[in-house]
Amino acid sequence: MALPTEDVLARLATLRQHQSQGKRSPHKPLLVLLALGRLVNTGSSALPWPVAVTSLADLIQDYGPPSSAPRAQSAAYPFTRLRTDGVWILDHDVPMDRVRPLADHQVVGRLEPAVEQALRDPAVALAVARQLVEAEFPPTVAPDVLAAVGLDPEAILTTAPPAPLSRRRDSAWPATILTAWDRQCAFCGFDGQLGSAVVGIEAAHIRWFNFDGPDDPDNGLALCSLHHKLFDRGALGLTADLCIQVSRSFSARTDAGRAVYELDRRTLRPRPGTTPPSPGHVDWHTREVFKSPALR
Structure with missing residues (x-):
């Protein structure tokens, strides 16, 4: 059974709670956006580790904060830890943050079934994508991120309703x-x-x-x-x-x-x-x- 839209948005909004004191950590949101792009384009959010280790690492390198961590390690962090947020599952139980087991078992990750089913509704998918990208990136960067994961920036940023803001911008x-x-x-x-x-x-x-x-x-x-x-x-x-x-x-x-x-x-x-x-x-x-x- 698909989750109500409000529940999906609430679950994904909590990804931001892992950040503190202005430190950027967009790794999990980027993984969800990548999986959402695959769902929209292929009908499944399934993401094999051999694909993630390249595509997710590229996203983190291009749109994340500067980091000296090895590319595979940067991808392994969200790929294994997103399980704790109740929106991601792996087809093989592996330790947190470990690259070798992911490669040895050719692990496949995907959105949790109820979340994936909810995101098959185009309106829900648009709302989730907009909520995630606008929480993590400024307007100059958000369209680039959406395009990089295979989503339509114009449809998402102009059609989906914006997420409620915690504070208002000064129009002057x-x-x-x-x-x-x-x-x-x-x-x-x-x-x-x-x-x-x-x-x-x-x-x-x-x-x-x-x-x-x-x-x-x-x-x-x-x-x-x-x-x-x-x-x-x-x-x-x-x-x-x-x-x-x-x-x-x-x-x-x-x-x-x-x-x-x-x-x-x-x-x-x-x-x-x-x-x-x-x-x-x-x-x-x-x-x-x-x-x-x-x-x-």
Whole structure:
């Protein structure tokens, strides 16, 4: 029997409770999203370990916080531990976090049958996907995550109802940040306008809103759409002395792409009177988002 929608949403919402003090841990939500993508596209959420060790490890590496853990170990953690949340089962009983038994027994994981049955309802699947992705990632990154697991970002982010927010955003904050930074990108100086309207410049949180980042002047930068995306993906970051840093993991081949390298060690120059980024928010971004090490 399928679970009621409210029960499924409640079970999956508890995955966030394993996080504390602003530390990102999207491993379990990424596994659920990957299994949901397989369910939508193949009719089954079954995920063999040989597939998970590659696809799940890729997701964690690309969208998780910086980590030095081996790829297989990063995948084994959610693959074995999601069982404790009542939404995931394995076809062979193996120890927590151990890679070797998963490979030896060719273990297959899947969503718990009642959860899987509930998620066969497209409306429930959309609601669950939106709840998970919006709890873990900012709007610049959420569509990329959904596409990476085989789900339709537009259908999920525009059709499914948003999850209730624990706090409301300050509607005046984006305009405040853009004005403070002279309506130009703090990284590259782009200042496009279309008529009288700013175009391609966005207010970016340094510490993500969904990880307790406040709508305060010291938690915002005006960034062009490209550099906002790269900042939220961890390709760009800031040092304690407010220099831009470029991740060594970032690469490009064309002159346009390689121009990003030239941002490395460029110092932010806010206009007089603009509140500079808070050291605490910069430190959070460096620990939880930036793909260290930097180019230099």
